[in-house]
Amino acid sequence: METAFTELVGVRYPIVQTGMGWVAGPRLVSGAADAGALGILASATMTLDQLRSAVREVKSRTREGxxxxxxxxxxxxxxxxxxxxIIDEGVRVASFALAPSRELIARLKDAGVVVIPSVGARRHAEKVAAWGADAVIVQGGEGGGHTGEVATTVLLPQVVDAVDIPVVAAGGFADGRGLVAALAYGAAGIAMGTRFLLTADSTVPDAVKAEYLKASVRDVTVTTAVDGLPHRMLRTGLVESLERAGRTGALLRAVRHAAGFRKVSGLSWSAMVRDGLAMRHGKELSWSQVLLAANTPMLLKASMVEGRTDLGVMASGQVAGVIDDLPSCAELVERVMAEAHAVLERLHGAHPPPAPAPTAPTTAPAPTPAAPHPHGTLPPPG
Structure with a gap:
C-alpha cells in the first residue's frame, strides 16, 4: 500500500510503531521495521552511548537499508x-515529542534525515510545517501518555486541511479498519503505541502485559497526579493513591525520583536543571509541575522494565480496552494490512452508483479535473 508517507520514508506499509520510553528498544523496533512498518527507538531514557548501541543493534537485526x-x-x-x-549513524527518520527548533530541523534535513514531529494541535502542525518538517504525527486524546482533549476524529481532519505535508494519525488505532478510516480522513498512515507494546516482540514483562490485556476501556483514565500534566494510563491502585496523596506528598516523591533518574540517565544535576528550564518554557509549567515531571521516567521504568505494577504506572491508549492478544510484529502488521485491504474491497463493492439516464449530446466543455489532495486518495483494494 503506497501513500505519501511510505514514499517519504521508504517503508512498505503506512504504519508507525511509536517511540515509547523504556518500551521501544532494539527488539521491538527491529521487529516492526522487518515487518514493513516504521519502527522508532525511544531515546529519552537512554544515554548517548546507549542510544548509539541501540541504533547499531537495530541495524544488525534488520536487513541492510x-x-x-x-x-x-x-x-x-x-x-x-x-x-x-543520528546523522553520523545514518538513521533515516528523526521524530520529536515536542516541536524541534527551526535550526534542528534544518540541520537534520541538510543531512538527508526525514523530520517527523508529533503534534497535538493544528497550530503546532502549521508551525513545524512552516519550519520545514517533512511530515507530522498528530495524536488525538485517545492516545496514551501525555495527551490532549480533542479526539482524533476531530483533530485529524483539521490538521490534514491545514498543512500540505503527509499526516500520520495516532490515538485510537489498533487494526486495519482504523487504517482505512485514517486514510479516508486524508491521513497518509497511522501510528500505534499500545498495540505494538502488546506484541510478543515487546520486552515489557509478561505480568505487565497481562494487566493491559485485562483492562477494559473504562480502566484507561487520564490523570494529572503523576506529573501535573494530563497523562493517559491504566487506572491502578497506585494511580488512585497518587491522586489522594496531595501536592506535598507528590513533590517529595518527585525529588526522590529525580535523584533516581539522574543515576539512570547519566545526567548531572545542572543538566537536569537546564532540561527543566527548557520544559518549563516550552509548556509554560510552574516549578512544581517541572519537579513533578521527574516522576514520569522512574514510575514508567518500574512497570515497563522491572514489572512492578504496584510501584509503577502504565501509560496506555484507550485501545488497550479492545486488545486481547500478543501477536508478533510481523503477525500484527500482516493482520492490519489484510484487514485494511478487505475493508477497501468491501467499500469499493458496496452500493455502486446507478447508471446515469441517457441524455441528449451537448457541446458543453469538459469539466476541469479537481486538483489532487496533497496526501493522496484511498488506494485501490489491491
Missing part, C-alpha cells in the same frame, strides 16, 4: 549531540 527512526526530546540539553549521532 531497512529504514527506522529515533525519537528525541527537542528540549533536552544534549539534543544537538543526539542529532549528530
Amino acid at each position: 531497512t529504514p527506522f527512526g529515533v525519537n528525541l526530546r527537542a528540549d533536552a540539553g544534549d539534543a544537538p549531540e543526539r542529532v549528530r549521532l
